Amino acid sequence: MSFTTYRDVLPSGLRVVTVETPHLHTALLAVYVRTGSRHETLVSNGVSHYLEHLFFRGSEGWPDTVKMNAAVEEVGGNLNGVTTRDHGYYYTPIHPAHLRVGLDIIGDMLTRPRLTDMEVERQIILEEMLDEVDEKGRDIDLDNLSKHILFPGHPLALKIAGTRESVTNLTHDQILKHFVQHYVAGNIVVTAAGRVKHSEVLEMSERAFARLPKGPASIEAPPPLTPPGPRLHFVNHDESQTEFRLNFRGVPEQHEDYPALQIIRRVLDDGLSSRLPFEIVEKRGLAYSVSASLDAYHDAGLLEIEAASAPEKAATVVTECLRVIATLCDDLVGDEELARAKRRHRMLLEFSQDSPGELAGWFGGTELFRTPESFNHRADLVDSQSAARVREVARRYLNRENLTVVAVGQRKGLKALERVVAEAPGLPAPEAPAPAAVNGGRG
Secondary structure (H helix, E strand, C coil): CCCEEEEEECCCCCEEEEEECCCCCCEEEEEEECCCHHHCCCCCCCHHHHHHHHHCCCECCCCCHHHHHHHHHCCCCCCEEEECCCCEEEEEEECHHHHHHHHHHHHHHHHCECCCCHHHHHHHHHHHHHHHECCCCCECCHHHHHHHHHCCCCHHHCCCCCCHHHHHHCCHHHHHHHHHHHCCHHHEEEEEEECCCHHHHHHHHHHHCCCCCCCCCCCCCCCCCCCCCCEEEEEECCCCCEEEEEEEECCCCCECCHHHHHHHHHHHCCCCCCHHHHHHHHHCCCCCCEEEEEEECCCCEEEEEEEEECHHHHHHHHHHHHHHHHHHHHCCCCHHHHHHHHHHHHHHHHHHCCCHHHHHHHHHHHHCCCCCCCHHHHHHHHHCCCHHHHHHHHHHHCCHHHEEEEEEECCCCHHHHHHHHHHCCCCCCCCCCCCCCECCCCC
16 A cells, blocks of 8 residues: 555544655645535525635635735645535645645634625625526526435435525625534544645644634434435426436445445446446447446435436437346346456556545545545455345345436427336336445445
């Protein structure tokens, strides 16, 4: 293994993760915070994302944002922030010799923000949100629509950026309250990866976050069960293509079934030679692209298949997707295909050792929710999956009742799409619930 990891907890409760990779010539700083749209209400929806924007409006130590950004850029960096449903993070690549500059600035941003220019940022966010709606203000974003259907009445159904109404009505007091509640030592992980030294990272982190108040980690309400399917949610939108996503509720990354789901995902979509791209794109020319992915939280997971096609072809594309999925439920994956999926998984984990961003996310981002596992442990778990085990897990999750389809496009071809989803051809009936045993970590 070409890196060494360290986990420290400062007296304040702040966790510091260091990943020493001396063979690299770069470094990356990332600060992870356990707050996102999942920690909001209908009234406060969008506050985490709004706060992320305001951090970049300067801090007490860096009131001039041009100088703040220039100081980081002069040492090879570029300040960035991201808000997701269950966490947020702030990061910058940086030259290893100038780690202190990056840590001091991010530390000041997150502990002494000025929270100014709210109205300017409000307008920027409202413009940003236009990408997710049509001219009538209806949501046409597949991810937002899917989460709304899959997690009814739960904060995971809330939009990350919020709604136009909630963002318009957010006040300075609401933002300050959210900041005070969530930006506390027990809810944050500071991470440095690359050509860094553990002792220096620890000393710099303690200094940069000396003003961070003590406080506990955020807690989340468990997600509800998804209503049984097969179900179709359609939004009429006058575009040249119909976009759609097939959703199957899965499990979190630490669940014992997750390694088999990783193999299933790779068999379905891991390059043009894998099943979905070959059957739908290369062989039949039904769509320009099709993708499969796993979306996981610490207490829930999803297998998602997404594509777009001409409206009149949408039903055919979904039919082919379901047919390909059904083969995983009916037949054993061949030895060569199974070995390829395992080999690719292990190789890509090896590639991650040359990416400070991948290392920071694996060990720092995961630390927000649980103790991260090693790359080798995750690879060994995937390698241990047999073809019979993969089929068993496929039948458990890729069944009729677990199917929720979201589509956005013209009404042309809708009746055929409704019939296909209702029939869910080839998918098995649901089996007994999965056992609750878990092991491992993010992968």
